[in-house]
Amino acid sequence: MKRLFLLFFLLCSMTVSTTFAQEKKAFTLEDVIPGGNNYFNLVPKNIPGLKWWGDVCVRTDVDDIRQIDNRTGEETILVTLKEVNEALQNGEKPYKLLAPIKPLHTLQGASLPWENRNLLMFSDYVGDEEKSESYVFFYDFIQKKLTNMFRIQEANATNLDFCKENGYLAYTAGDHLYIANHGDFSTAVSPHPTDVKEIDNDIVYGQAVHRNEFGIYKGTFWSPKGSYLAFYRMDQSMVTDYPQVNTSTRIATLEPDKYPMAGMTSHKVTVGVYEVKTGKVIYLQAGDPTDRYFTNVSWSPDEQHIYVIELNRDQNHAQLVSYQAATGEKEGILYEEKHPKYVEPQHPLVFLPWDETQFIYQSQRDGFNHLYLMDTKAKGEGVWKNGKLEGSTYLEHLKVTPLTQGDWLVQDILGFNAGKKEIIIGSTEVSPLQTNLFCLNVKTGKRTLLGEKDGMHRASLSASGTYLIDNFSSFTVGREITLLPTNGKKGTVLLKADDPMRSQFNLPEITIGTLKAADGKTDLYYRLVKPVNFNPNKKYPAIIYVYGGPHAQLIHNSRFYDARGWDLYMAQKGYVMLTVDSRGSDNRGLAFENCTFRHLGVEEMKDQVKGVEFLKSLSYVDGNRIGVHGWSFGGFMTTNLMLSYPDIFKVGVAGGPVIDWKFYEVMYGERYMDTPQTNPEGYKGSDLKQKAGNLKGRLEIIIGGTDPTCVPQHTYTFLRACIEAGTHPDLFIYPEDGHNMMGRDRVHLHEHITRYFEDHLK
Structure with a gap:
């Protein structure tokens, strides 16, 4: 809710x-x-469009994109809106467009996917209500020309998921899933091979499932090297239609919504895997998906394994399950957790960038959401143990080391500083009324406060984990934006704003x-x-x-x-x-x-x-x-x-x-x-x-x-x-x-x- x-x-x-x-x-x-x-x-004033280009802070603004020096805050223009529009309207294109491209009005939505390439990525559409097409453009701001374009011919494309490792774009249109690369046409990943006929709104591919509970906000998951795309397939054919009515039409129109009410039949979810090289699709062999939730899909760094946290319909027993990516075969259960009230997995696994055999699992088994380091090469005790809360139990099939503990909770993992083997987290350790940033040393467990102790901190981490863009406010501070080093030292203040x-x-x-x-x-x-x-x-x-x-x-x-x-x-x-x-x-x-x-x-x-x-x-x-x-x-x-x-x-x-x-x-x-x-x-x-x-x-x-x-x-x-x-x-x-x-x-x-x-x- x-x-x-x-x-x-x-x-x-x-x-x-x-x-x-x-x-x-x-x-x-x-x-x-x-x-x-x-x-x-x-x-309070803000600086819109701040983001990372590797370890370089950039500002994607209306009229230009600027590089910001992490130590001085000085800005240097990388590309202007005028240059991009010149290439869009007058530059060479790989194929004829449906209609002339209208000039862009802003660069705020642009991104720079590759830290070592001078490429800008942005999207737009051309056409009218009768016929329109979406495009994704790549603009080289050194050579000042377009280097690639995707034409998305399907109407109302959404859920765009770009993989910078292979240059492919996954997206959905209607209830179906597509991928695109260079050129004119997309490839349909759906439908499922066993589907003879699919009715709109009954079978849905590549979208968030389970009504966006359990931390689910997307339906596609690229593998680390881009060799595979995992995706959700949701069968809603057994779910009751709720009769929503659109009264804006001349005669009110029935627009039913699939809505499984408590105690009623719910949808069935399976996880598919599309191999980019061959176009082959397999599905994880999870058994009967009836009355189960498939949450928090993640990949192993070597792309050989897919991990899913599976939850029973009663939501009181979670299992971390490993599958073979190439075949979909179930390999085993790595961790289990029970609670007589409910278990609520919210976060996918995160592997350590300096050790591909270890990953972080998040759990409330001891009463607060904390981080646990699990080792895929070391077996656990394999016996049920009691958590700190009455009735809470867990079973460790792998060796598990708690990384954080206490009557406070980890809210987010922002990323890693691999060079120092540290994790950057947001937590309520200072106060449950705040989100503060900390650097956590994996070996020692030591936590170092980053930035001001006061207030709420929203941050994004640079590629190497050495800098944060920290957007901070509190009861006494309207807004303060700082390029903050993750070594605990003071950063470069980009903005201090009072409240109008x-x-x-x-x-x-x-x-x-x-x-x-x-x-x-x-x-x-x-x-x-x-x-x-x-x-x-x-x-x-x-x-x-x-x-x-x-x-x-x-x-x-x-x-x-x-x-x-x-x-x-x-x-x-x-x-x-x-x-x-x-x-x-x-x-x-x-x-x-x-x-x-x-x-x-x-x-x-x-x-x-x-x-x-x-x-x-x-x-x-x-x-x-x-x-x-x-x-x-x-x-x-x-x-x-x-x-x-x-x-x-x-x-x-x-x-x-x-x-x-x-x-x-x-x-x-x-x-x-x-x-x-x-x-x-x-x-x-x-x-x-x-x-x-x-x-x-x-x-x-x-x-x-x-x-x-x-x-x-x-x-x-x-x-x-x-x-x-x-x-x-x-x-x-x-x-x-x-x-x-x-x-x-x-x-x-x-x-x-x-x-x-x-x-x-x-």
Whole structure:
């Protein structure tokens, strides 16, 4: 379940005189909501298009591409947009195009795939709605000419996956998979040899599977030397069609979506391997794919083996399985892990660049996601052992050495410094509210902090692992971009940016702190936003903004502590805004998250009520005017809180809510709830239709008319339950929108939410 995070910045403390505060302007939703006409003018400045060309930092900008000196920050132009357009329009081409190529407007999307070649790669399309073609171009900016072109004749090509080792491009068009190299025509990798007839949307090749759970975000996987392409094949023919309806046509059009609901038949996935040299396709001999998940596909450095982390339908037993790449034959199980609640593999294997016999595996077996070094040449003990969490067990068929340990988690592996045998990671070791960068020595286990200790760091690593592009922000720093060496020394600052909102607008006071969870022992982080021009002698209404579910965290040490533009806007209108990251949310370890297992909404709501108690302890909060708002899982929480605690919450706005977990998808729903057949009590307790008669306050539900994530059936069945129970929620629909509103619809959405609270809570 995806959520859109909006990051904003504010000074730690604001002690301004009343006169000075009045001199600053009030802001509008157009200023603080993405899609607003002034939003992008008010975020801290950035340097778009920073990326690596080997170990050289380059900036792909609108009019040119510049090389940046890692030590001085000085910029040198490599190529200009004018030069590229001259070659596109007037230079020699390997074949005649369908139509003249229009000039490019920017070079920001270009890349430099080869560190030792002066080649620029970019894509474009020509033609019109009737007939169009996509092209991938390679431009030599020393010789100033095109060196190669791919013509992609299939309509609506997507999922482009370029392999720099062999120069081939994999892509999908419709439900099929293709590869292209030099010249006019592509080669179809699909269909499967046994498929006599395939119906669109039934068999899908080369796309992400299992509804993008388990860290899956793509469907093609080039081997290290480019000899093979592994790919997903997903058979959805047995999956129920969910009848989404497009109402923008003259007569509404049925546009069904394959949607496997919890406890129902799911799709079947197999992994194919295409050999580039021969064009031969084989499939991994994994046995019957029914009710199994094939996650985190990876290759051995010598291209002889493919590794898949396979998970059973119950999601409580993961196996790392090795297959022979040339034949698809199953070679054996290398590692196994069980947990009575769930095991959730999120990351593929990563081999050490200086030792092709060892790889890193990521696991939560000891309660937090950590790195484990596995040796393919050394056998493990081969016996089941207990992890640190109750019920957690694992079996090591290979020798395993823990690389990181502790009550914090590794969030990402950015890459390696092979020369020093070090791994560059992002982790929560400093604080669960932050992402910090560390250099980890594989031999000693020593970790060296890279960059500032404060805040959130997003970074990319150079080819050799000696430099990072570190994009850093915190509550007190708008943005700072640094070319940072990975030896722990200071780097070259490319940008220091203040926050435009600080100087222009009268902003609210924002603080963070901790309160005890309903279990009486766990610390929960909260964020409190006071009204603009706060008067401690007044009584203010309060709104809780909630999410509360897995894989989401609403509070970080970032701009405004992650308070959204709407939170600030409501503070300007005189509301106290509170957010609590309850148990069940992200970055606090497995036990913190899985305490909600089989009963989603119960423990999370108890923690949110602790937030209400905190609000009521504040002399300036009107305890009779408390509202709640959230989206997606937060929409489920909003509705649930309104129905379970009707005497606490006066007004709620629930966006895209889950109402009945039986209507949610197999992969996510069954991980946290099991199936309706095995957990009927839990599903009944989390079915908000059963509580429809409890509604006392004003509740509005807002949905996208063709939401593919929380399908409209959730809301429609809840409305029917309310009708039968004699209660009266309100409804607003964004026709043809999905799970989130974007662009101008997003501004309208927040105008609408604001009006609802102003009408019923103010």
